[in-house]
Amino acid sequence: xxxxxxxxxxxxxxxxxxxxxxxxxxxxxxxxxxxxxxxxxxxxxxxxxxxxxxxxxxxxxxxxxxxxxxxxxxxxxxxxxxxxxxxxxxxxxxxxxxxxxxxxxxxxxxxxxxxxxxxxxxxxxxxxxxxxxxxxxxxxxxxxxxxxxxxxxxxxxxxxxxxxxxxxxxxxxxxxxxxxxxxxxxxxxxxxxxxxxxxxxxxxxxxxxxxxxxxxxxxxxxxxxxxxxxxxxxxxxxxxxxxxxxxxxxxxxxxxxxxxxxxxxxxxxxxxxxxxxxxxxxxxxxxxxxxxxxxxxxxxxxxxxxxxxxxxxxxxxxxxxxxxxxxxxxxxxxxxxxxxxxxxxxxxxxxxxxxxxxxxxxxxxxxxxxxxxxxxxxxxxxxxxxxxxxxxxxxxxxxxxxxxxxxxxxxxxxxxxxxxxxxxxxxxxxxxxxxxxxxxxxxxxxxxxxxxxxxxxxxxxxxxxxxxxxxxxxxxxxxxxxxxxxxxxxxxxxxxxxxxxxxxxxxxxxxxxxxxxxxxxxxxxxxxxxxxxxxxxxxxxxxxxxxxxxxxxxxxxxxxxxxxxxxxxxxxxxxxxxxxxxxxxxxxxxxxxxxxxxxxxxxxxxxxxxxxxxxxxxxxxxxxxxxxxxxxxxxxxxxxxxxxxxxxxxxxxxxxxxxxxxxxxxxxxxxxxxxxxxxxxxxxxxxxxxxxxxxxxxxxxxxxxxxxxxxxxxxxxxxxxxxxxxxxxxxxxxxxxxxxxxxxxxxxxxxxxxxxxxxxxxxxxxxxxxxxxxxxxxxxxxxxxxxxxxxxxxxxxxxxxxxxxxxxxxxxxxxxxxxxxxxxxxxxxxxxxxxxxxxxxxxxxxxxxxxxxxxxxxxxxxxxxxxxxxxxxxxxx
Amino acid sequence: xxxxxxxxxxxxxxxxxxxxxxxxxxxxxxxxxxxxxxxxxxxxxxxxxxxxxxxxxxxxxxxxxxxxxxxxxxxxxxxxxxxxxxxxxxxxxxxxxx
Numbered sequence: 021x022x023x024x025x026x027x028x029x030x031x032x033x034x035x036x037x038x039x040x041x042x043x044x045x046x047x048x049x050x051x052x053x054x055x056x057x058x059x060x061x062x063x064x065x066x067x068x069x070x071x072x073x074x075x076x077x078x079x080x081x082x083x084x085x086x087x088x089x090x091x092x093x094x095x096x097x098x099x100x101x102x103x104x105x106x107x108x109x110x111x112x113x114x115x116x117x118x119x120x121x122x123x124x125x126x127x128x129x130x131x132x133x134x135x136x137x138x139x140x141x142x143x144x145x146x147x148x149x150x151x152x153x154x155x156x157x158x159x160x161x162x163x164x165x166x167x168x169x170x171x172x173x174x175x176x177x178x179x180x181x182x183x184x185x186x187x188x189x190x191x192x193x194x195x196x197x198x199x200x201x202x203x204x205x206x207x208x209x210x211x212x213x214x215x216x217x218x219x220x221x222x223x224x225x226x227x228x229x230x231x232x233x234x235x236x237x238x239x240x241x242x243x244x245x246x247x248x249x250x251x252x253x254x255x256x257x258x259x260x261x262x263x264x265x266x267x268x269x270x271x272x273x274x275x276x277x278x279x280x281x282x283x284x285x286x287x288x289x290x291x292x293x294x295x296x297x298x299x300x301x302x303x304x305x306x307x308x309x310x311x312x313x314x315x316x317x318x319x320x321x322x323x324x325x326x327x328x329x330x331x332x333x334x335x336x337x338x339x340x341x342x343x344x345x346x347x348x349x350x351x352x353x354x355x356x357x358x359x360x361x362x363x364x365x366x367x368x369x370x371x372x373x374x375x376x377x378x379x380x381x382x383x384x385x386x387x388x389x390x391x392x393x394x395x396x397x398x399x400x401x402x403x404x405x406x407x408x409x410x411x412x413x414x415x416x417x418x419x420x421x422x423x424x425x426x427x428x429x430x431x432x433x434x435x436x437x438x439x440x441x442x443x444x445x446x447x448x449x450x451x452x453x454x455x456x457x458x459x460x461x462x463x464x465x466x467x468x469x470x471x472x473x474x475x476x477x478x479x480x481x482x483x484x485x486x487x488x489x490x491x492x493x494x495x496x497x498x499x500x501x502x503x504x505x506x507x508x509x510x511x512x513x514x515x516x517x518x519x520x521x522x523x524x525x526x527x528x529x530x531x532x533x534x535x536x537x538x539x540x541x542x543x544x545x546x547x548x549x550x551x552x553x554x555x556x557x558x559x560x561x562x563x564x565x566x567x568x569x570x571x572x573x574x575x576x577x578x579x580x581x582x583x584x585x586x587x588x589x590x591x592x593x594x595x596x597x598x599x600x601x602x603x604x605x606x607x608x609x610x611x612x613x614x615x616x617x618x619x620x621x622x623x624x625x626x627x628x629x630x631x632x633x634x635x636x637x638x639x640x641x642x643x644x645x646x647x648x649x650x651x652x653x654x655x656x657x658x659x660x661x662x663x664x665x666x667x668x669x670x671x672x673x674x675x676x677x678x679x680x681x682x683x684x685x686x687x688x689x690x691x692x693x694x695x696x697x698x699x700x701x702x703x704x705x706x707x708x709x710x711x712x713x714x715x716x717x718x719x720x721x722x723x724x725x726x727x728x729x730x731x732x733x734x735x736x737x738x739x740x741x742x743x744x745x746x747x748x749x750x751x752x753x754x755x756x757x758x759x760x761x762x763x764x765x766x767x768x769x770x771x772x773x774x775x776x777x778x779x780x781x782x783x784x785x786x787x788x789x790x791x792x793x794x795x796x797x798x799x800x801x802x803x804x805x806x807x808x809x810x811x812x813x814x815x816x817x818x819x820x821x822x823x824x825x826x827x828x829x830x831x832x833x834x835x836x837x838x839x840x841x842x843x844x845x846x847x848x849x850x851x852x853x854x855x856x857x858x859x860x861x862x863x864x865x866x867x868x869x870x871x872x873x874x875x876x877x878x879x880x881x882x883x884x885x886x887x888x889x890x891x892x893x894x895x896x897x
Numbered sequence: 898x899x900x901x902x903x904x905x906x907x908x909x910x911x912x913x914x915x916x917x918x919x920x921x922x923x924x925x926x927x928x929x930x931x932x933x934x935x936x937x938x939x940x941x942x943x944x945x946x947x948x949x950x951x952x953x954x955x956x957x958x959x960x961x962x963x964x965x966x967x968x969x970x971x972x973x974x975x976x977x978x979x980x981x982x983x984x985x986x987x988x989x990x991x992x993x994x995x
Binding site: 033036037039040041043044046047048050069070071072073075076077079080081082083084 | 910911912915929930931932934935937938939941942948950955957958959960
């Protein structure tokens, strides 16, 4: 309780101390006078011997205070008074800093929500993603044998299915998952129950678990759905339960999951095609990911013989085990860090700007500081008080910035690449508030420290004596400010160069010829139930009909079908052995992109025939076993030879060694030109085009319309045409080919746009910095300029001098900035396409831009300088 | 420590303390006189000394400090620690014999 008593007795203690010191000095003076000194001399000497009275008194008082808090409070009050007093300065500084802090907070919010926040599963750090694509039996075998994991589950690809609705079927994303997947994840149903082990048996697997979102959207959150049936891809499934809110597994757009099921005793069912299961596992206590990975690889050779045929030993031998969170974050991590780097620089620029404003104000507060120093304030004391002021400004800016970040968050998430994970989780969490607070305080310290240190070491006498007026401004006064402006320009150059490199890269990307025609092409997906092709020939016949009907749509010139469009990121693999390329026990089979196409595909998208012939309608019977390959595949497989008549055989299950049976293998009948099919940035890959035969018929195909009419019109025509055949079949994903290609580089585009936005922000803040410095210098030199004019200097010379000063700053800043950009560009390398990190174009344009800005920023102050009336300027003293 | 030692001999006020320390150290220790007061305040806070307003021989209102029991104990502790340190420094500085 002593501190409480202290609180009340404190004033008395202070008074006692002051009185005591007064008495001390008095006694000393008397003693000295007794030695024969005059009173004045004695007083001087006594004071000198005593030291700094104010400081000693303060130190003495500090003994009674909570050391920092108590002495801080008056500083805070004083700082607040200053903030209110210099209102224009406050608004300017807070706005500039809020911009920087806001941008940083916004980007940090993304980093926090996407990269830092744990996944919504208990002990999520133990959840591991196991890389590779496996048959379902492989995942089950590991679940039985692996000791590192308490549980392993598989899940299939993200697939769209037809869910029967009132009118036409609805296309809904779903996935097949191991029945134990919810145990692995450690989650409990929001409603009903999850799968039981018996759902793994074919026949008892006609069940489904809905996502919370789909339950809300489709069934309006009605709890009575449990036990009802829903028809998915023509199969009736009983609704078992609903996943908890916020769970998006396996994919962000998953709306339902069905169990992976096994036919008892059928080995090819468990081990055969498709090899499309991915795996996650929950680590046991104390097991590291590395240990689990080592065990997985060790088990690989032990479990490989479980395949009912011999598998190549290289197959999925390099599996890695990484945390589920990391695998979900994927490439987004470096992108977000890049953006954070950019906004970090913006904040530094803003700090430099405000530091300069503070310095400019410091000149007018020089006398204030000098008086404080004369009254006994120590240097540290003044620095502390100025820092409190700047930290207060920083906190104000932090509040403004945080609000701005919160408001702009929705817009920002829309600007992010479409493939950014965990978008739905983006929001303000406590980490963001901590970040904003820390950023604000740090900002305050950073921009406040330099001016504070400068102000705290005033030349007492000089400041006190001079009225702050002189004919010519002291050059050295601005040296620090100029350094700060050069720094600002340098940092702006770094950000804008990064943006320039990305833009140039994006431009190069847009100049890439995808290899196929994109103009006037409309595409749409027509989807039968996945089970439709169980009736052989049904799907083939249906789509042949669709193609014919589509030809009758008004304005449509050409119609073709393909099972997957190029450039969508989803290619079907064609795993094959080729003639003349025997495969030993170790090797895995070759892989190409496989496309099942209708006869008109080549002409419609504009592929050129290089050798042999294209596919014909008669190839669709399957007897010719014809296949067309692309140039790249022909060169890779049979360099310098004629590929026509060579055989390739699809071997989805990759038995080893490779077996090529010429009696069932496809025959290469033609070679066509290459296309980009994955992304514009990648090179050409092997590609196989197969006819729409009964063997490889697909339940869903993309209809490609080359049309003279608009997208909506063509799509409406297609919808009508399809409805004439079967009104329940949905037509979805209507896009032009241009949109498909544009979507493929949306990541580069959104990164470039965001960086460009930040670059503009950086340059904007930087230009304001240049402008305010030049304007300040001009106003400082008003009298000097007036004198020059009075002495006959032409006005253009004044303008030139001012602009020159700005240009010198810009040149110095550009040189420094380009040096910095060279370093940073190295980090950008992975984001760039066909643009060197030292791209000459960008490195020339950016400095020119900065020089233009420097001239623009200096123009108004220069004009003002030139229009000074010498008489007014000289009289102002 | 010096302050406490001086006060143990007799209670004194600030000015007298300064003069006393100066004399006893043969003017070897030249400290800023003022710095005594923060030190006294800290000791006052920690209960090592107590203070009383009195009138001095020269008829001046002075604040006389005297040592408390806690102050005495603190002094002993500090002194022994200081002596140990001195001995240590001495040993390090003296030329080694081996």
